[in-house]
Amino acid sequence: MSDVPVTTDLTFALDWRHGLGARGAFFAAVAAGRLIGARCPACGATVVPPRARCGNDATLMVPVDLPPAGKIRQLTLGAPSALARGDAGCVFALVQVEGADNSLLTRITGAAAVGARVTLAPATGEVIHPAQHLVFAVTPAH
Amino acid sequence: MTTNFPVILGSGLVPFRRYRDGSGWRDWAALASDAALADAQIARAGIDMVIVANESDMLAMQLSPGPLLVDDIGLAGVPVMRVEAGGGSGGAALRAGVAQIMSGLARRVLLLGFEQAASHMPAATVRALYGLSFDADLEGWAGATATMLYALSVQDHMARFGTTMAQLARVSVKNHGNACLNPDAHSPLGLTVADVLASPMVSTPYRRLDCSLLSDGAAAVILAHPDAAPRRIDRPLTQITGSGCATDRARLGDRPAPGVFAGKQRAADRAYAMAGITDPARQIEVAEVYDSYTGAEVQGLEALRLAPPGGAVARLADGIYDRDGPLPVNLSGGLIGQGGAPGATGLAQVVAVSRLLEGRYHPGLQPARPLRRGLVDCHGGLASVTYTHVLERLEA
Numbered sequence: 001m002s003d004v005p006v007t008t009d010l011t012f013a014l015d016w017r018h019g020l021g022a023r024g025a026f027f028a029a030v031a032a033g034r035l036i037g038a039r040c041p042a043c044g045a046t047v048v049p050p051r052a053r054c055g056n057d058a059t060l061m062v063p064v065d066l067p068p069a070g071k072i073r074q075l076t077l078g079a080p081s082a083l084a085r086g087d088a089g090c091v092f093a094l095v096q097v098e099g100a101d102n103s104l105l106t107r108i109t110g111a112a113a114v115g116a117r118v119t120l121a122p123a124t125g126e127v128i129h130p131a132q133h134l135v136f137a138v139t140p141a142h
Numbered sequence: 143m144t145t146n147f148p149v150i151l152g153s154g155l156v157p158f159r160r161y162r163d164g165s166g167w168r169d170w171a172a173l174a175s176d177a178a179l180a181d182a183q184i185a186r187a188g189i190d191m192v193i194v195a196n197e198s199d200m201l202a203m204q205l206s207p208g209p210l211l212v213d214d215i216g217l218a219g220v221p222v223m224r225v226e227a228g229g230g231s232g233g234a235a236l237r238a239g240v241a242q243i244m245s246g247l248a249r250r251v252l253l254l255g256f257e258q259a260a261s262h263m264p265a266a267t268v269r270a271l272y273g274l275s276f277d278a279d280l281e282g283w284a285g286a287t288a289t290m291l292y293a294l295s296v297q298d299h300m301a302r303f304g305t306t307m308a309q310l311a312r313v314s315v316k317n318h319g320n321a322c323l324n325p326d327a328h329s330p331l332g333l334t335v336a337d338v339l340a341s342p343m344v345s346t347p348y349r350r351l352d353c354s355l356l357s358d359g360a361a362a363v364i365l366a367h368p369d370a371a372p373r374r375i376d377r378p379l380t381q382i383t384g385s386g387c388a389t390d391r392a393r394l395g396d397r398p399a400p401g402v403f404a405g406k407q408r409a410a411d412r413a414y415a416m417a418g419i420t421d422p423a424r425q426i427e428v429a430e431v432y433d434s435y436t437g438a439e440v441q442g443l444e445a446l447r448l449a450p451p452g453g454a455v456a457r458l459a460d461g462i463y464d465r466d467g468p469l470p471v472n473l474s475g476g477l478i479g480q481g482g483a484p485g486a487t488g489l490a491q492v493v494a495v496s497r498l499l500e501g502r503y504h505p506g507l508q509p510a511r512p513l514r515r516g517l518v519d520c521h522g523g524l525a526s527v528t529y530t531h532v533l534e535r536l537e538a
Contacts (some may be wrong), residue, residue, distance in 0.1 A: 005164025006164050010203070012203070022259070023280075041160070049280065055391060059180040064206065074298060075294075075346075076293040076297070076299040076345045076346050078287065078289060078290055078343070078348075079287075079345075080284075080285030080287070081269050081270040081282070081286070082266045082270040083273065083283055084284065085285075090532070092284075092285075092286050092290050093397050094294055094394065101394030102396045103394075103396075104395050105284075105291075105294075105393070106284075128283075129283035129284075131281070131284040132285070134280075
């Protein structure tokens with residue numbers, strides 16, 4: 001469109017101190033191998049990650065510990081974005097966490113398949129965001 | 143003419159492309175605005191409100207683009223607001239324009255959508271940015287991509303209704319094919335289902351030809367209160383008779399049926415109620431449906447009640463949504479064929495449907511029969527926020 005194309009190559013690196021606020025406890029627990037959810041005292045719904053108000057009735061929820069295990073509901077295999085860290089592979093899945101009514105999007109290691117049982121196996125390497133600890137591993141069949 | 147529902151005076155589009163000619167979003171926005179003003183045959187002074195739509199300051203490298211654009215296009219002094227709703231940003235602009243006019247705040251509104259999404263950043267950077275469109279803290283920073291989330295959603299649809307990838311591939315064949323007759327399209331391709339199924343895997347089960355592509359581009363639409371619309375004898379005008387917006391649960395895993403676009407259904411129901419539509423599959427005659435992925439078009443058709451739940455693929459196979467079918471869908475090519483410049487996409491849909499209703503769309507895509515009523519539908523996130531509008535032809 002321009003008569004004389006003019007372009008310039010720019011680099012703009014940004015540094016943040018990102019506050020995780022109310023979500024911080026969940027991520028800290030994940031890094032320690034635990035899973036925190038929330039239960040609604042009104043309707044009984046239990047969800048993970050925890051949220052302040054129930055998605056069904058907006059009642060204030062209370063935190064609950066959940067078993068760090070579940071079952072793969074759906075999975076997809078593809079290249080993670082450039083933000084990903086670690087060697088957890090290329091599988092992301094919706095995991096039906098035991099005791100929760102919803103599913104959690106998480107990275108999966110091991111021989112993933114729909115219906116496979118998985119357990120929380122937090123990434124231990126260097127991460128740039130605590131969400132990168134959130135990895136489930138396929139539980140070996142006995 | 144119905145009450146104070148806004149009419150479309152004119153529109154303009156800068157073809158969706160990957161521009162490597164040194165131009166940028168300010169150029170495209172100005173070109174689209176000029177084209178819309180010329181098409182409307184009104185003077186700049188006739189515009190009393192501008193609504194700007196674009197998705198990301200990170201893509202434009204410009205914060206607060208509204209006042210800058212208004213100045214660029216010769217409308218300094220005119221009120222401006224900027225709206226953002228991801229890929230639904232253009233729909234958000236349309237709804238905001240409808241509200242401005244119906245409330246009496248404005249008489250003639252320029253809607254201006256743009257995005258520089260294809261030409262200036264490495265693909266991996268853009269992919270990482272778009273991964274932040276969902277729950278950034280939980281999903282985007284973990285490395286999940288938009289394609290992964292859509293892939294997980296469509297798998298629920300496949301499990302729920304038995305949908306197959308071969309059935310979904312017909313969307314890609316249809317939309318790329320329509321794009322062959324649209325000179326503004328980014329991806330005109332003559333394809334077969336086998337071509338789609340043989341294209342490289344991106345994120346199972348989605349392959350490259352199931353995915354829309356990101357484009358550069360801009361689109362502009364001028365709305366007016368019916369009392370502020372100049373009489374025209376050369377062509378009919380289009381009126382916005384229904385506007386609906388709704389949200390869904392932001393995280394896919396929180397949705398009881400992750401493969402069903404429940405928020406889109408609510409948005410459509412609101413638009414239909416406003417327009418007095420009771421049987422959309424019979425009363426809507428042409429539609430532009432947000433097809434970021436092949437499955438998204440199918441899921442969208444069902445949420446919009448243009449097909450029964452799980453029934454869109456059968457109608458697709460029967461040719462219902464084909465160019466010469468009874469309800470052509472995405473004659474422009476949609477995002478898959480025409481391309482997707484997120485801030486402009488929803489307005490490009492309006493350009494297509496309004497011109498189809500007015501009988502002046504691209505030769506080869508304009509059906510021979512007159513069209514009276516159409517629909518435009520776009521969304522942000524994973525149909526996390528949807529904007530649905532009903533458009534109707536007004537006779538000259």
